[in-house]
Amino acid sequence: xxxxxxxxxxxxxxxxxxxxxxxxxxxxxxxxxxxxxxxxxxxxxxxxxxxxxxxxxxxxxxx
Amino acid sequence: xxxxxxxxxxxxxxxxxxxxxxxxxxxxxxxxxxxxxxxxxxxxxxxxxxxxxxxxxxxxxxxxxxxxxxxxxxxxxxxxxxxxxxxxxxxxxxxxxxxxxxxxxxxxxxxxxxxxxxxxxxxxxxxxxxxxxxxxxxxxxxxxxxxxxxxxxxxxxxxxxxxxxxxxxxxxxxxxxxxxxxxxxxxxxxxxxxxxxxxxxxxxxxxxxxxxxxxxxxxxxxxxxxxxxxxxxxxxxxxxxxxxxxxxxxxxxxxxxxxxxxxxxxxxxxxxxxxxxxxxxxxxxxxxxxxxxxxxxxxxxxxxxxxxxxxxxxxxxxxxxxxxxxxxxxxxxxxxxxxxxxxxxxx
Numbered sequence: 001x002x003x004x005x006x007x008x009x010x011x012x013x014x015x016x017x018x019x020x021x022x023x024x025x026x027x028x029x030x031x032x033x034x035x036x037x038x039x040x041x042x043x044x045x046x047x048x049x050x051x052x053x054x055x056x057x058x059x060x061x062x063x
Numbered sequence: 064x065x066x067x068x069x070x071x072x073x074x075x076x077x078x079x080x081x082x083x084x085x086x087x088x089x090x091x092x093x094x095x096x097x098x099x100x101x102x103x104x105x106x107x108x109x110x111x112x113x114x115x116x117x118x119x120x121x122x123x124x125x126x127x128x129x130x131x132x133x134x135x136x137x138x139x140x141x142x143x144x145x146x147x148x149x150x151x152x153x154x155x156x157x158x159x160x161x162x163x164x165x166x167x168x169x170x171x172x173x174x175x176x177x178x179x180x181x182x183x184x185x186x187x188x189x190x191x192x193x194x195x196x197x198x199x200x201x202x203x204x205x206x207x208x209x210x211x212x213x214x215x216x217x218x219x220x221x222x223x224x225x226x227x228x229x230x231x232x233x234x235x236x237x238x239x240x241x242x243x244x245x246x247x248x249x250x251x252x253x254x255x256x257x258x259x260x261x262x263x264x265x266x267x268x269x270x271x272x273x274x275x276x277x278x279x280x281x282x283x284x285x286x287x288x289x290x291x292x293x294x295x296x297x298x299x300x301x302x303x304x305x306x307x308x309x310x311x312x313x314x315x316x317x318x319x320x321x322x323x324x325x326x327x328x329x330x331x332x333x334x335x336x337x338x339x340x341x342x343x344x345x346x347x348x349x350x351x352x353x354x355x356x357x358x359x360x361x362x363x364x365x366x367x368x369x370x371x372x373x374x375x376x377x378x379x380x381x382x383x384x385x386x387x388x389x390x391x392x393x394x395x396x397x398x399x400x401x402x403x404x405x406x407x408x409x410x
Contacts, residue, residue: 026352
């Protein structure tokens with residue numbers, strides 16, 4: 001899970017989920033606590049989907 | 064008096080034969096054999112190959128200890144000013160033997176050594192230990208390799224200063240030397256950019272590390288039974304950073320237990336990471352390591368369980384080699400603990 005996905009591609013990650021921002025990849029301080037938690041849940045859900053998906057090559061799982 | 068050189072070659076370059084003769088044991092011959100002639104010619108009498116050691120590639124690979132001992136015995140007796148091996152081009156066992164005997168001669172006898180091979184030859188793994196000229200991948204490159212090696216060899220024998228790898232033709236060996244460039248950095252960078260835009264050749268002054276590629280692992284079959292671990296390069300550590308993970312160029316990683324931890328809080332965790340504004344991660348460390356969400360998924364039964372340890376380091380300026388070493392170590396721990404999948408977060 002990474003904000004700068006070109007770096008994930010360069011280093012060779014196979015399952016990549018784009019995130020929000022460098023200092024808070026899995027959150028957004030501009031949101032309310034509840035909204036932020038929901039956002040994080042959505043992102044982690046996507047990561048779990050990526051883990052259960054068969055990939056043949058480096059893949060970016062857009063959220 | 065001219066400098067005295069001992070040369071190491073394989074059965075093929077000694078004209079004994081190819082693969083069918085690769086089993087021949089080491090043999091000592093007087094004078095030059097095969098490619099040694101080209102070295103002698105390039106040295107124009109200033110140096111001379113006094114003896115040539117010939118060894119079959121398979122023999123060396125299969126009897127490394129004996130073969131090396133024999134070579135060392137002969138080189139020690141000959142007391143040459145230089146030991147030269149190859150060039151081996153892309154012949155794997157030959158390259159390995161060249162690099163390996165050179166290393167032994169240099170370290171055990173204190174005699175300068177030089178070899179040459181193709182950069183992808185397995186023997187080139189020793190390029191940081193043994194000076195080796197970069198050659199083409201086939202013996203067709205001998206005409207170019209021999210003079211380059213001969214010139215560098217002469218400098219070694221005379222004890223002259225060795226220039227940069229790009230000038231002398233050897234493989235970069237990780238040694239950096241300070242020097243003044245003729246033109247300032249901004250000018251060089253703009254020249255490089257203009258060449259790039261014009262599709263002209265240019266040489267970077269800061270090559271990127273080469274990253275390996277791994278085949279994707281098969282997917283996790285059943286999340287509801289899976290153990291999922293969290294790892295991060297975002298520097299999340301227990302408050303106070305007990306293992307003193309550096310804020311940049313981390314020298315180690317941390318392993319921390321999550322038993323009984325429902326979520327990360329400002330009071331209990333923080334980030335050790337430099338280079339990004341740590342305010343948001345310190346305020347709510349779940350923004351980097353999502354323990355809160357993973358605990359909810361665990362309770363719901365969406366995942367089997369959250370692994371009880373998380374692994375963490377600081378990615379800021381950390382060497383690729385260090386990161387690789389950390390991961391190789393904790394990946395083993397994850398596998399041993401029966402972890403099925405890992406979510407790695409990075410900042």
